[in-house]
Each structure stands twice: as structure tokens, then as C-alpha cells.
Amino acid sequence: MASFERYIGVDYSGAETAESSLKSIRVFVATPATEPLEQFTRSGPLTMRNQPRYWSRERVAKWLHERLSDGTPTLVGIDHVFSFPLTFFEKHGLAREWPMFLDHFQRHCPTDMRSTYVDFVREGACGAWQKVTGDPKWLRLTETWTATAKSVFQLDVQGAVAKSSYAGIPWLRYLRGEGTSKIHFWPFDGWDVPQGYSVVAEVYPSLWMKRFPRQDRNGDQHAAYAVAAWLRRADLDGSLPEFFQPHLNPDERKIAAIEGWILGVV
Numbered sequence: 001m002a003s004f005e006r007y008i009g010v011d012y013s014g015a016e017t018a019e020s021s022l023k024s025i026r027v028f029v030a031t032p033a034t035e036p037l038e039q040f041t042r043s044g045p046l047t048m049r050n051q052p053r054y055w056s057r058e059r060v061a062k063w064l065h066e067r068l069s070d071g072t073p074t075l076v077g078i079d080h081v082f083s084f085p086l087t088f089f090e091k092h093g094l095a096r097e098w099p100m101f102l103d104h105f106q107r108h109c110p111t112d113m114r115s116t117y118v119d120f121v122r123e124g125a126c127g128a129w130q131k132v133t134g135d136p137k138w139l140r141l142t143e144t145w146t147a148t149a150k151s152v153f154q155l156d157v158q159g160a161v162a163k164s165s166y167a168g169i170p171w172l173r174y175l176r177g178e179g180t181s182k183i184h185f186w187p188f189d190g191w192d193v194p195q196g197y198s199v200v201a202e203v204y205p206s207l208w209m210k211r212f213p214r215q216d217r218n219g220d221q222h223a224a225y226a227v228a229a230w231l232r233r234a235d236l237d238g239s240l241p242e243f244f245q246p247h248l249n250p251d252e253r254k255i256a257a258i259e260g261w262i263l264g265v266v
Contacts, residue, residue: 002032002235003195006074008067009036009227010060011205011220014080014163018058018171019114025055026224027063032236036228038221039063058112061171065178068198075235077203077227081152081165082172083188083260085138092131096258098188102173108132112170118163122155132166140259141252149204149262175200186244187261191253193244201263203227208264230264242266 006029013024021041028036041059055063067074082098089096094104106112108131109121121127134153143149155162176185184190184197193199205223208230214222234240246266248256 003193003240004032004073004075004199004231004235006031006067006072007036007228007231007235008064008074008076009203009205009224009229009231010064010076010078011224011227012057012060012078012080012161012164012168013220014118014165014167017115017117018112018167019056021054021056023054024220025057025060026220027055027060028221028224028228030228030232032232036225036232038224057167057171058114061112061174064200065175068175068183068200071182072198073196074198075231076198076200077231077263078168078200079164079203079205079223079227080161080168081140081260082169082185082202083140083258084134084152085140086255086259087138088134089258091134098185098258098260099176102169102176105132106170106173109166110170111167112174118166121166141255142259142261142265145265146204146207146262148206172200186263187257191245191257202260203231203264204262207262234264 009028011026013022015022027039029039030036041053041055083101094101108128110116110127111118116126121129136151136153138153139151150157150160152162152165154160182197184193184199186199186201205226208226209222212226212229217225234243243264243266
């Protein structure tokens with residue numbers, strides 16, 4: 001029996017501003033009975049061909065808030081980093097608590113504000129870049145368990161998710177602050193997922209994209225599709241509980257509860 005009634009895969013982007021419509025942001029939704037289907041935003045003006053505009057990070061966050069507030073147990077996978085390496089917490093004297101990290105990050109890197117590029121913070125036009133940066137050699141534990149994942153501090157590197165992370169983390173804070181009591185941010189709220197709750201988790205689409213036929217989807221579409229498809233399959237075949245409990249020793253579990261973990265890495 002499935003634990004969730006809906007699966008959402010989000011392929012993210014750190015380009016431009018929070019309100020910019022970006023072709024590279026894609027969203028797919030599946031249910032236990034249906035394969036993933038692409039979702040398009042219906043807000044804002046239409047294009048010249050009378051088609052909906054592409055998603056912005058702001059629209060995705062507000063749309064997710066609506067979905068996560070409707071009482072339907074939903075599993076959401078978003079492809080950017082949710083937290084930073086433990087070394088970052090030590091360098092900046094931060095308490096080892098994810099909610100405090102979110103507050104610290106948004107205060108010094110307010111990329112959820114309108115007309116704010118990640119590069120504006122990097123260049124000193126707003127925020128305080130020195131408060132949210134680190135050594136590109138620093139990796140989270142979960143990244144050392146994968147073959148190709150890169151440090152969140154490796155910006156301007158092809159295939160990295162750094163900019164997406166810097167643009168997306170403040171929106172996690174928004175969802176956490178605006179959400180209902182039945183949203184579980186895994187693994188920060190605990191490794192065990194309460195029955196009937198919705199879950200928001202970090203994912204890495206490259207783990208799964210080759211497992212599903214690409215058909216006529218472009219790379220961004222297929223990344224979001226693969227996330228929704230894998231979440232659905234793992235729930236239906238009963239393997240999802242194992243992925244929620246990666247084989248970590250007690251010390252590793254404490255670290256990962258602060259740094260976060262990529263769902264699917266075991």
C-alpha cells in the first residue's frame with residue numbers, strides 16, 4: 001500500500017531572479033495510479049502563442065505551499081542542496097540546528113527577494129556573501145557517498161547545483177514558515193516519517209535519469225520526470241522506507257541530520 005497520494009519532482013534553477021519565468025524550471029506530478037505529467041503555471045500573462053509562462057522560483061514555492069496545505073500526503077523531491085557541510089557551521093559559529101541555518105542564510109543571502117540575483121550577493125550589492133560562502137573543497141557526507149555530486153561552494157562549474165541552492169534555500173524557509181504542521185522536511189525533522197505527513201526532500205536526478213526512457217523530453221523535463229517517477233516507484237514497490245533510513249552509523253546520522261541527505265543515496 002502506498003504511503004503517499006502524490007509525488008512531485010522539481011528540476012530547479014538559480015538563474016535570474018525569484019520572479020523570473022525560467023524555461024529550465026520544470027515540475028512533474030504523479031499519483032499511485034498515474035504516471036508523471038508535466039505541470040505548467042497558470043499565473044501571470046500568457047505568451048504570444050497563448051501558452052502559460054514558465055515557472056519562476058516564487059511561483060513554484062507558492063504552488064508547493066498550496067499543494068502541501070491541502071491535506072494530501074505528498075512526497076516532494078527538489079534538486080538542490082538543503083543545508084551546508086558541518087565545517088560551514090563550525091566556521092561561522094552556528095548552532096547545529098537547521099532552522100537557525102535557514103534564518104542565517106536568508107538574512108545574508110536574501111535571494112527570495114524580488115529583483116535579486118545570486119550574483120548580486122556575490123558582488124556585494126546586497127546581503128553578506130562572506131557569511132554564506134565556504135571552501136569549494138568542503139563536501140557534505142552525502143556527497144562523499146556519490147560519484148559525481150559537487151560541493152555547494154563550487155559556483156560557475158558545469159553540472160553543479162550551487163546557484164540553484166543559493167537561490168532555493170530561502171524558499172525552503174518560506175515553505176517551512178508557511179506550511180501546515182503536517183510537513184516533514186527530511187531528514188531535518190527526523191529520519192522517521194510520520195504516517196499521513198507530506199515530505200520535502202533533497203534529490204539528485206542524475207541518480208535516476210537513465211532508469212527511465214527519455215522519450216521527447218529535454219534534459220530539464222526529464223530530470224523532473226525521473227524524480228517523480230522514481231519517488232512513485234519506490235513507494236509502490238515498498239523500497240521507500242529503506243531509502244528513508246540510509247545505512248549510517250550513529251555519528252554519521254548526527255552529521256547528516258544537520259547537513260541533510262540526498263534521498264536515494266544508501
